[in-house]
Amino acid sequence: MALAKVMLVDDEVPFVETMTKRLTKRDLVVTSAFSGKEALDALAKDQSVEVIILDVKMPGMDGIDTLREIKRFYPLIEVVMLTGHATVETAIEGMKIGAFDYLMKPCEMDVLMGKVQEAAARKRQQEHKIIEARLKEITSRRT
Amino acid sequence: MNSHLKELGSYYRNLTRNMVLIITVVSITPMILVSALILFQFHNSFEEKVNAHLTTLVKKHKQNIDVFLNERLANIRFLARTFTFEELANESFLQDRLAALQEDFGPVFVDLGVVNARGIQVAYAGPFKLGMALYSTADWFQRAMKSNSFISDVFLGLRGLPHFIVAVRENWKGDEWILRATIDFVAFNNLVEHIRIGETGFAFILNRKGEFQTKPFQELVASKDPYLELLRSDNSSNGKPLKIGRMKGEGGEKNIYVAASLKDGEWLLVYQQKASDAFSDFERAMRVTLLVLVLGLLAIVTTAFVVSRRMVVRIARADREKHMMNEQVVETGKLASVGELAAGIAHEINNPVAIMVEEAGWIEDLLEEEDFKQGENLKEFRRALTQIRTQGKRCKEITHKLLSFARKTDERVQEFDIDEAIKEIVALSGQRAKYSNVTISLALSEELPRVRLSQAELQQVLLNLINNALDAMEKQGGSLEIRTKKQDGNLLIEVADNGPGIPAANLGRIFDPFFTTKPVGKGTGLGLSICYGIIKKIGGEIEVASTVGAGTTFRIRIPLETIKAEEPSNKKGE
Numbered sequence: 261m262a263l264a265k266v267m268l269v270d271d272e273v274p275f276v277e278t279m280t281k282r283l284t285k286r287d288l289v290v291t292s293a294f295s296g297k298e299a300l301d302a303l304a305k306d307q308s309v310e311v312i313i314l315d316v317k318m319p320g321m322d323g324i325d326t327l328r329e330i331k332r333f334y335p336l337i338e339v340v341m342l343t344g345h346a347t348v349e350t351a352i353e354g355m356k357i358g359a360f361d362y363l364m365k366p367c368e369m370d371v372l373m374g375k376v377q378e379a380a381a382r383k384r385q386q387e388h389k390i391i392e393a394r395l396k397e398i399t400s401r402r403t
Numbered sequence: 404m405n406s407h408l409k410e411l412g413s414y415y416r417n418l419t420r421n422m423v424l425i426i427t428v429v430s431i432t433p434m435i436l437v438s439a440l441i442l443f444q445f446h447n448s449f450e451e452k453v454n455a456h457l458t459t460l461v462k463k464h465k466q467n468i469d470v471f472l473n474e475r476l477a478n479i480r481f482l483a484r485t486f487t488f489e490e491l492a493n494e495s496f497l498q499d500r501l502a503a504l505q506e507d508f509g510p511v512f513v514d515l516g517v518v519n520a521r522g523i524q525v526a527y528a529g530p531f532k533l534g535m536a537l538y539s540t541a542d543w544f545q546r547a548m549k550s551n552s553f554i555s556d557v558f559l560g561l562r563g564l565p566h567f568i569v570a571v572r573e574n575w576k577g578d579e580w581i582l583r584a585t586i587d588f589v590a591f592n593n594l595v596e597h598i599r600i601g602e603t604g605f606a607f608i609l610n611r612k613g614e615f616q617t618k619p620f621q622e623l624v625a626s627k628d629p630y631l632e633l634l635r636s637d638n639s640s641n642g643k644p645l646k647i648g649r650m651k652g653e654g655g656e657k658n659i660y661v662a663a664s665l666k667d668g669e670w671l672l673v674y675q676q677k678a679s680d681a682f683s684d685f686e687r688a689m690r691v692t693l694l695v696l697v698l699g700l701l702a703i704v705t706t707a708f709v710v711s712r713r714m715v716v717r718i719a720r721a722d723r724e725k726h727m728m729n730e731q732v733v734e735t736g737k738l739a740s741v742g743e744l745a746a747g748i749a750h751e752i753n754n755p756v757a758i759m760v761e762e763a764g765w766i767e768d769l770l771e772e773e774d775f776k777q778g779e780n781l782k783e784f785r786r787a788l789t790q791i792r793t794q795g796k797r798c799k800e801i802t803h804k805l806l807s808f809a810r811k812t813d814e815r816v817q818e819f820d821i822d823e824a825i826k827e828i829v830a831l832s833g834q835r836a837k838y839s840n841v842t843i844s845l846a847l848s849e850e851l852p853r854v855r856l857s858q859a860e861l862q863q864v865l866l867n868l869i870n871n872a873l874d875a876m877e878k879q880g881g882s883l884e885i886r887t888k889k890q891d892g893n894l895l896i897e898v899a900d901n902g903p904g905i906p907a908a909n910l911g912r913i914f915d916p917f918f919t920t921k922p923v924g925k926g927t928g929l930g931l932s933i934c935y936g937i938i939k940k941i942g943g944e945i946e947v948a949s950t951v952g953a954g955t956t957f958r959i960r961i962p963l964e965t966i967k968a969e970e971p972s973n974k975k976g977e
Binding site for chain 1: 753754760762764765
């Protein structure tokens with residue numbers, strides 16, 4: 261079984277391609293998108309993605325806007341922000357909107373893998389809690 | 404450079420000269436104009452005054468002389484009419500009459516004489532033996548016989564003394580006879596001689612022949628002619644007002660004269676005075692005015708010179724300051740564009756570097772596969788990939804520093820406690836200091852007020868300074884002291900280490916962007932330049948003192964006036 265289902269969103273095509281290969285090699289299921297809009301379109305079709313690795317600086321719809329949309333429609337999906345432009349303000353804004361964490365490019369593969377796994381674990385935990393809550397609700401209704 | 408300085412020198416000299424000229428001309432012109440106008444007016448009114456004075460004087464004396472002559476004439480006419488020819492021809496009677504006259508009028512009448520129509524003096528009373536003297540050929544007798552009364556010019560006559568004669572003609576039994584009296588020259592002369600004003604003013608009487616009728620105070624040899632001219636031309640216009648005018652004297656000096664005709668235009672009473680004497684008061688006033696004018700001129704020129712010099716010194720200083728400011732502005736602009744350029748490059752380079760590092764990572768991943776593990780050069784591949792990753796990280800560090808140099812730190816001004824901010828920064832650096840074997844000590848002043856500043860900026864400055872010190876002491880270890888104090892209204896922060904110090908040659912350049920002495924890959928050369936920019940922006944100053952082998956001290960000075968929090972309170976949490 262795969263460690264996690266990940267979507268990689270970045271406008272740098274070679275970066276996405278290589279990263280996809282590397283993450284796949286580490287037992288992740290990786291899909292990719294080259295812009296914020298593309299990512300949202302893909303999510304509309306398939307919501308099984310657990311963690312999105314999202315570049316902050318992209319032409320058109322930037323990382324922060326994309327993050328906002330993702331969290332609006334799919335609040336359970338975790339987002340790890342990835343950027344070459346390290347500014348504390350962007351990080352704080354991303355965290356406020358609901359990003360899981362923030363990493364600076366180029367980043368160590370091990371660090372990234374660690375973050376992705378943590379994020380996936382949290383997502384599953386959240387889902388689990390929700391299911392439990394619903395079950396409780398159902399059982400309490402029946403009794 | 405030298406020619407530029409020379410040019411500047413001559414520019415300021417020209418400026419000084421022009422200012423002196425303008426101030427002098429503007430101040431002096433009205434002064435001279437006003438003085439000239441006042442002098443001119445004064446001269447005119449003074450001249451009028453002098454003329455009026457002299458005219459009055461001469462008029463009064465002319466009247467006096469006229470009255471004197473007419474009275475003498477009236478005296479003897481009274482005698483001639485009161486007494487008969489026979490009575491007067493009696494010498495002793497005549498003697499009595501002379502005595503009576505002399506008693507009444509003093510020694511004015513010298514003698515009396517009765518002359519018959521044939522010119523024989525039939526009776527004589529007086530000091531000379533002139534009885535029976537014959538006057539038939541004398542000029543005065545001939546002229547006296549022609550009119551009722553007669554006054555002669557002054558002449559020497561038979562007695563050889565200057566005198567003149569007044570005579571009246573009477574008729575006795577069909578025969579004409581003359582009573583004549585000799586008038587004392589001295590008495591008459593006194594009338595004119597005592598008209599004396601100033602040092603050179605005097606009066607005299609001339610007859611038509613140009614003979615003096617009185618004894619002039621000064622000889623008038625050369626300048627007699629113009630008066631004669633005046634006398635002759637005046638012949639037909641008796642009783643005309645006095646003549647006043649100027650003429651040149653012998654020595655070329657100007658004389659003022661006032662002339663009045665006497666004795667029906669036969670005599671001319673002249674008053675003459677040197678113009679310089681008559682106008683001596685005016686000339687004295689003019690000399691004083693000139694002296695004041697010259698002193699004023701000197702004062703104006705001196706003031707103009709001193710004021711201009713001071714102004715030009717100030718202008719030169721202002722110019723120098725302006726020049727320095729311009730240079731600073733250019734320098735700041737340069738730094739800003741360098742910052743922008745750096746930010747752009749840093750940002751653009753980050754992505755390709757990330758891709759390169761990822762590609763290297765991918766190759767590394769692939770090397771883990773069995774096929775490659777057998778490869779001969781596996782070790783070399785791994786070394787090369789590690790190197791790529793290391794250099795990639797180095798690129799990242801450089802770009803991050805460049806970005807933080809260009810990026811605006813949190814500029815928001817807030818009120819905070821300096822000492823607390825310093826303690827925070829020191830705590831951050833504590834770990835690194837421990838590894839570098841550096842002890843950080845604090846000597847913070849208790850009396851510092853809370854300040855209003857961007858805390859982030861101040862902390863960035865301190866962090867840069869602390870990091871630099873730690874870098875410098877990394878090898879040998881050492882101690883770092885951070886001190887704060889209040890000094891002359893300034894907040895003083897010192898960061899002092901006892902590290903290896905900075906060579907004098909580098910001291911002047913350490914605040915320049917991209918200047919670094921750290922080994923390649925360790926520094927970007929931007930840290931101190933950022934510090935410099937921030938402190939300057941706050942309005943403070945940062946300076947460095949360093950001795951090779953002894954250590955380095957950075958000193959930050961910020962005027963408390965500009966950064967002090969509004970409510971002065973030394974205690975936190977009030």
